[in-house]
Structure formats: C-alpha cells, structure tokens
Amino acid sequence: MKLIPAKTPGFVKTLFPSFVWNINTAKKELYLTFDDGPTPEITNWVLQTLKDYNAKATFFCIGNNIEKYPEIFKNILSENHTVGNHTYNHLKGWNHKTKDYIDDIIQTQNLIDSKLVNEALGAESLFRPPYGKFKVKQGKQIQDLGYKIVLWDVLSYDWDKTITEEACYNNVTSAAKEGSIIVFHDSIKASKNLMYVLPKVLKYYSEKGFKFKSI
Numbered sequence: 308m309k310l311i312p313a314k315t316p317g318f319v320k321t322l323f324p325s326f327v328w329n330i331n332t333a334k335k336e337l338y339l340t341f342d343d344g345p346t347p348e349i350t351n352w353v354l355q356t357l358k359d360y361n362a363k364a365t366f367f368c369i370g371n372n373i374e375k376y377p378e379i380f381k382n383i384l385s386e387n388h389t390v391g392n393h394t395y396n397h398l399k400g401w402n403h404k405t406k407d408y409i410d411d412i413i414q415t416q417n418l419i420d421s422k423l424v425n426e427a428l429g430a431e432s433l434f435r436p437p438y439g440k441f442k443v444k445q446g447k448q449i450q451d452l453g454y455k456i457v458l459w460d461v462l463s464y465d466w467d468k469t470i471t472e473e474a475c476y477n478n479v480t481s482a483a484k485e486g487s488i489i490v491f492h493d494s495i496k497a498s499k500n501l502m503y504v505l506p507k508v509l510k511y512y513s514e515k516g517f518k519f520k521s522i
Contacts (some may be wrong), residue, residue, distance in 0.1 A: 338365065341491050342492050346379070350382070353505065364389075367434075368393055388521055391432075391522075396411055463478050472503035476503070489508075
C-alpha cells in the first residue's frame with residue numbers, strides 16, 4: 308500500500324521551498340532520475356535504453372556501489388549523464404547522528420570527484436536523501452556544504468513489488484508533466500517494473516514531443 312502519493316502534493320513543496328522538486332519550465336522537458344546504482348546489468352541496460360531515445364538522466368549513486376562497480380559508474384559518466392550523491396551506505400538520516408550522516412555523504416563525494424572525467428559533470432553538487440528522509444539540521448548542513456537537495460515531483464514506485472508493471476507505468480504517465488522530476492531505481496529490487504516501464508515511458512513522452520534532460 309502506497310503511503311506517499313505518486314504525485315508530490317503542492318503543499319509539501321511549499322513547506323520546503325529550498326529543495327528542488329521539479330524544474331520550472333513550460334517546455335516539453337522531463338527529468339528522469341535513477342537511485343541506488345550503479346548496479347551490475349541493470350545500470351548498463353538503463354544506459355542503453357536511454358541512448359536508444361537520445362535521453363539524458365541524473366543518477367543518484369550510492370558510494371559503496373561506486374566503489375564496487377567503478378566501470379559501470381564510468382559508463383554513466385562517459386554517456387554524459389549527470390551524477391549525484393545518495394550517501395555511501397544508503398542511510399536514512401532520521402536514524403543517524405548528523406555528523407555520521409554528513410561524513411557518509413562526504414565519503415561518497417570524494418569518490419565521485421575522483422572519478423569525474425568531465426568537469427562540467429561535477430559543476431553542481433546534487434544530493435538526494437535515501438527514502439527522502441533526513442533531519443532538518445542535516446538538511447541545513449548539506450546545503451551549507453553547497454549541495455542542491457533534489458527530491459521529486461513523481462514517484463514511479465518501481466521498487467514496490469506489490470504493484471503491477473502497468474500500475475507503475477500509470478503512476479508516471481498520470482502525473483508527469485513539463486519539468487517533472489521522476490524517480491526510478493537502477494536496482495535489482497526495482498528491475499522487474501523498471502524494465503517494463505522505462506521503455507514505455509520513453510516512447511510515450513517522445514511521441515508527445517518531450518525531451519529527456521539531466522538536472
């Protein structure tokens with residue numbers, strides 16, 4: 308059962324106006340994001356699928372996965388997608404001391420910075436909190452470090468094994484509009500829904516004249 312709606316309510320965005328929820332544009336542009344990678348097989352499949360539609364995206368990577376799968380991370384960079392920080396250990400901020408949480412983020416950022424092959428990809432530091440949950444104090448310190456905190460306008464719920472592939476697809480197509488930031492996951496848990504939904508979403512919106520851009 309979904310406790311959080313697929314479409315982020317407007318009042319939630321107004322409560323936290325300094326976070327990035329969507330891109331303010333009237334152009335036919337969508338912003339696909341992928342959390343929790345890089346992941347063997349899944350991430351490379353995502354990269355090829357995006358390439359088929361000349362689409363760019365933003366990958367919020369877990370530091371531990373960057374360290375384990377450096378070649379896959381390199382593939383993300385070589386395709387000129389944007390990368391962002393998703394902590395080293397996929398931490399839920401609510402459950403951790405602020406210092407430990409910030410240290411985890413910095414550990415990941417050091418990995419990202421050491422592997423950037425194009426300075427433009429690291430021109431702006433992006434951070435997405437795992438589960439979208441962190442303390443107010445943590446958020447302030449993250450912003451003080453120069454990060455843009457990126458949340459979302461649309462949740463696909465691709466990780467939820469209790470929903471069908473078609474329901475996952477409908478979560479996106481019923482909610483996404485110009486400037487929407489959409490959450491997918493390049494993870495094993497999400498792979499069944501993702502592999503069904505992503506090509507269909509790319510096809511559906513491409514036929515409507517949308518372009519897919521990175522943040």
